């Protein structure tokens with residue numbers, strides 16, 4: 345069967361499942377609101393200080409926030425797959441004559457979709473609080489975010505496929521999530537950090553995304569951070585996708 | 598006619614805690630079109646591993662297989678459209694309805710919207726799912742769930758259907774109902790390859806049986822053919838409680854030419870007898886002549902359990918206990 349047809353079927357199945365799951369819908373739509381209520385009020389009273397951009401404070405925090413959403417949007421999805429492996433659904437799909445890569449990418453695209461919905465909700469909600477949107481920049485940032493979710497979701501699913509147990513995935517996922525987030529400078533720019541920390545940050549793919557985000561949010565495409573982010577994320581996406589595709593082809597699900 | 602499945606020297610080992618476990622040790626198999634082939638063996642014998650290799654889920658370490666005219670390793674896509682596989686756990690989507698499950702499955706096998714819908718409706722009727730077809734699978738009983746699983750495996754009209762322990766966990770009523778489904782499939786021309794660890798099920802359900810133990814096939818044939826190889830029947834005599842008399846009975850019964858062995862256990866006497874059915878009247882007469890009182894008498898003909906015992910030197914259920922330890 346045609347790859348795209350299969351992809352559409354697997355994607356459709358996950359979307360239907362999500363729309364029917366109230367917990368998933370509340371989490372997806374509610375999380376941005378939560379960020380807004382707990383976080384935006386703090387920024388209002390933040391004085392401009394050394395190292396902080398003079399522009400809108402929200403414009404500095406938004407890229408970091410969006411990157412967290414994108415990263416976490418994919419990182420934990422493997423837990424759901426463990427359940428599907430146990431119930432035999434994945435095995436059933438793998439004996440059909442459809443592409444095994446489509447079995448992976450259907451759910452990944454669902455995760456990307458859910459993340460984009462969250463990103464749009466939060467963007468729209470932040471506008472009344474003084475967030476100035478540059479639409480072209482935002483669109484480019486959304487592309488970067490889609491790549492991040494794609495990478496973290498593929499990684500998480502493949503981990504689940506290989507380890508087949510929540511208990512085995514949890515420490516790995518948790519072990520990498522906080523270092524990567526903190527090193528990315530998602531709250532405050534890494535330019536405030538001491539030298540060694542800045543060096544360490546350069547090994548964190550998220551750092552490049554956040555840096556690019558801070559430029560893109562103001563529509564500043566000329567900054568090198570923008571192309572650097574693509575230069576880091578595109579190869580990473582290729583590597584993770586290849587690893588995932590290989591595992592899905594061979595896996596003992 | 599070419600067999601629908603032909604397997605040569607198929608093998609697979611896993612790495613478990615650093616040590617290799619030989620799950621399937623180079624087995625040969627041949628299945629004819631239109632038969633029900635039963636794969637009998639205790640838990641851990643390697644049945645699931647074999648089925649997973651044959652349905653292209655698991656790459657064998659060695660050996661070859663031809664299924665429905667295609668080479669499993671070189672043309673897995675061709676094989677996949679011709680086989681159906683129902684795993685031990687089934688694999689239906691529990692948060693969706695039977696109708697949605699079947700429809701998606703039909704689409705995945707390449708049917709377009711309209712024919713997929715028609716096929717779904719036909720499967721719902723054929724497997725008697727119409728009352729529950731629009732309820733979520735989570736709400737189904739064990740038997741309903743299993744019928745949906747088998748229906749999912751049959752959506753694309755496969756020539757060969759693999760069923761991994763289709764009746765495990767079902768109550769007797771649903772078990773016999775599933776047997777009937779399997780017979781119906783055979784009558785429609787489908788070849789069925791099923792695994793089971795129930796001796797009576799392999800016996801009743803299949804046209805031919807292979808007995809597997811520890812990764813090897815230890816016997817193969819029709820159930821009655823296999824049982825004929827066990828030449829003795831077992832007669833169990835329950836005698837009136839009297840140690841001396843029991844001993845006396847044992848003495849002269851052992852002397853009879855057709856009694857191969859007599860084992861005494863308290864007031865029970867177990868005889869291994871060739872042609873037990875015809876010898877029974879004779880034994881009764883002799884006991885009467887010696888005035889030995891008899892309380893009960895049982896004649897049991899060989900079962901596949903006995904075949905298993907003979908071929909492996911341990912009982913089918915002991916083998917399971919060994920592995921569960």
Ligand SMILES: Nc1ncnc2c1ncn2[C@@H]1O[C@H](COP(=O)(O)OP(=O)(O)O)[C@@H](O)[C@H]1O
Pocket residue numbers: 596611612613618619620638639640641642643644645646647
């Ligand atoms: N994924 C696996 N990793 C390691 N060992 C396995 C795996 N799957 C099965 N085994 C081992 O292989 C043997 C055969 O298992 P299996 O094919 O499931 O037997 P059966 O289906 O007859 O119960 C068992 O000893 C089992 O423990």
Ligand SMILES: [Mg+2]
Pocket residue numbers: 641644645646685761762
């Ligand atoms: Mg099994």
